[in-house]
Amino acid sequence: MLVFEDIKSLQSHLAGYCQKKSIGFVPTMGALHKGHLSLINTSISHNDYTVASIFVNPTQFNNSNDLKNYPRTISNDLALLKEVGCDIVFIPTAAEMYKDNLTSEKFDFDGLELPMEGAFRLGHFDGVGTIVKRFFQIIKPTRAYFGEKDFQQLQIIRKMVEKQKLKVQIVPCNIYRESDGLAMSSRNALLSKKHRLAAPFIYHVLKEIQSNFTELGVAKSQQFVKNKFETHNLLKLEYFEIAKESTLLPAKSITPQDNLRAFIAVFAGDIRLIDNIQL
Ligand code: AMP
Numbered sequence: 001m002l003v004f005e006d007i008k009s010l011q012s013h014l015a016g017y018c019q020k021k022s023i024g025f026v027p028t029m030g031a032l033h034k035g036h037l038s039l040i041n042t043s044i045s046h047n048d049y050t051v052a053s054i055f056v057n058p059t060q061f062n063n064s065n066d067l068k069n070y071p072r073t074i075s076n077d078l079a080l081l082k083e084v085g086c087d088i089v090f091i092p093t094a095a096e097m098y099k100d101n102l103t104s105e106k107f108d109f110d111g112l113e114l115p116m117e118g119a120f121r122l123g124h125f126d127g128v129g130t131i132v133k134r135f136f137q138i139i140k141p142t143r144a145y146f147g148e149k150d151f152q153q154l155q156i157i158r159k160m161v162e163k164q165k166l167k168v169q170i171v172p173c174n175i176y177r178e179s180d181g182l183a184m185s186s187r188n189a190l191l192s193k194k195h196r197l198a199a200p201f202i203y204h205v206l207k208e209i210q211s212n213f214t215e216l217g218v219a220k221s222q223q224f225v226k227n228k229f230e231t232h233n234l235l236k237l238e239y240f241e242i243a244k245e246s247t248l249l250p251a252k253s254i255t256p257q258d259n260l261r262a263f264i265a266v267f268a269g270d271i272r273l274i275d276n277i278q279l
Contacts, residue, residue, distance in 0.1 A: 001082045003089045007138050010090050014051075014139065021048040025141035025168075027132060030054040031071035031186035032080050035176035039145040040086050042173055051139055052081055053090040055097065059104045060127030066272075071189050090139070097134060104130040109159045112248050116241055116263050117152050117274070125156050132157055136168055143169045147176075149183050151261060151276045152248060175275075177203065183275045195268035198234040202266050205229075206277040209262050213279045218242050218251050221262070229266070238265040238272070242279065 004010035014023070024043030028036050032054075043050040054077055061067035074091070081089055094102065104126035107113065113125040136144065146154045158170050176184050181203035182196075191199060205228050209221050216224060222240060229237035242251045245259040254260070260279040265272060 001078075001086055001089060003078065003091060005091055005093070006096055007092065010088070011138060013088070017049065022142040023047060023139065024050045025135065025139050025144045026050065026052045027135055027144070027146075028052060028054055029056045029070065029186065030077050031073050031189060032077045033176075033184045033186065033188075035147060035149060035184035037080060037084050038176045039147060039173050040081065040084050042171065043143065043145050044085055046143060046171070049087045050085075051088040051090060051141065052086050053092075053135055053139075055090075055092055055131070057097075057127055057131040058094055058102060059098075059130055060124050062121045062123055069190065071186050090135075097131065105133070107160065108163075109156050110163075112152065112156050112159055115152075115243065115248055115250070116239060116265070117150075120238060120265065125153070128153055129156065129160050133160065133164070133166070136166055141168050143171050145171050145173055147173050148276070149175045149185070150274070151245075151263065155245070155248060181207070183273075185273060187271050187273065190271050191268055195234055195271065198232070199266075199268050199273060201228075201232065201235060202264060202273060202275050203277075206262055206264060206275060210277050210279055213260075214254070218253055225264070234268065236267040238267060240264050245278075 024047030026039045026043050040050060040052055056070050058067060078089060107126055107129040118125055146157055148154060154172055161168060161170055178184060180200040182200045205225055213221060221242060225240040229235060241263045242260055243249060243263060244251055245261050251260050261276055262279055263276045265274045
């Protein structure tokens with residue numbers, strides 16, 4: 001496994017690859033877990049070479065404490081990537097990626113950026129779009145892998161690729177969960193013991209909605225989730241939305257022609273967790 005820290009040496013190495021070889025790319029912010037590794041494994045099975053990046057992108061954080069406290073476990077990450085057979089890891093600094101201009105490009109994602117994460121984390125998706133586009137320009141991957149754990153992000157990247165006619169295939173990957181149902185996330189490592197024990201409640205509520213959605217419909221599902229969290233003393237609901245997968249616009253009722261998905265953000269103490277489920 002080769003590790004690169006600067007763009008020039010990564011690009012001169014990639015230029016040595018025969019043009020007919022396919023490159024799979026998996027962008028991450030590190031503190032890797034099995035969810036990340038499932039993306040890497042999928043990329044390895046689809047492509048001749050797999051490139052992973054580890055970069056905690058400052059422009060997608062709207063909260064400086066969140067950025068400061070984001071877990072960083074680089075030597076463990078490298079060991080995990082080597083173990084699964086990742087070919088190349090790119091670990092640039094912020095200066096390498098942004099030179100001396102630590103700002104985001106402004107994107108129009110046709111409104112996908114406005115609800116949910118976009119409403120609660122202002123500027124987040126401009127930061128995501130800026131860094132992912134930059135990675136695509138540098139690595140020129142054949143395919144890039146994104147988890148449905150961050151479903152809104154996945155739709156935004158698809159939109160960016162479509163609007164900017166970027167030559168990369170976006171491959172969605174299933175949400176990888178702990179055995180108790182909690183969606184794997186780098187932030188789970190920051191949970192206190194009692195919050196970690198409480199956190200699978202988020203998935204259990206989503207599963208209840210999924211099982212009863214036809215009878216409950218949209219409005220009653222929303223009320224059901226609100227009630228569940230109002231009486232919970234460790235988890236605080238930030239939002240629960242039922243939206244159309246294609247537009248992320250809120251669904252008002254069940255419409256057979258639309259694929260609907262439920263989205264949730266919850267505070268477990270100071271740690272913010274997100275999850276979603278197809279309905
Ligand atoms: P992150 O390091 O959190 O930026 O995540 C890097 C990539 O891994 C993103 O495409 C995420 O959606 C994906 N990812 C994170 N957690 C999971 C998970 N539990 N299951 C599947 N993919 C995930």
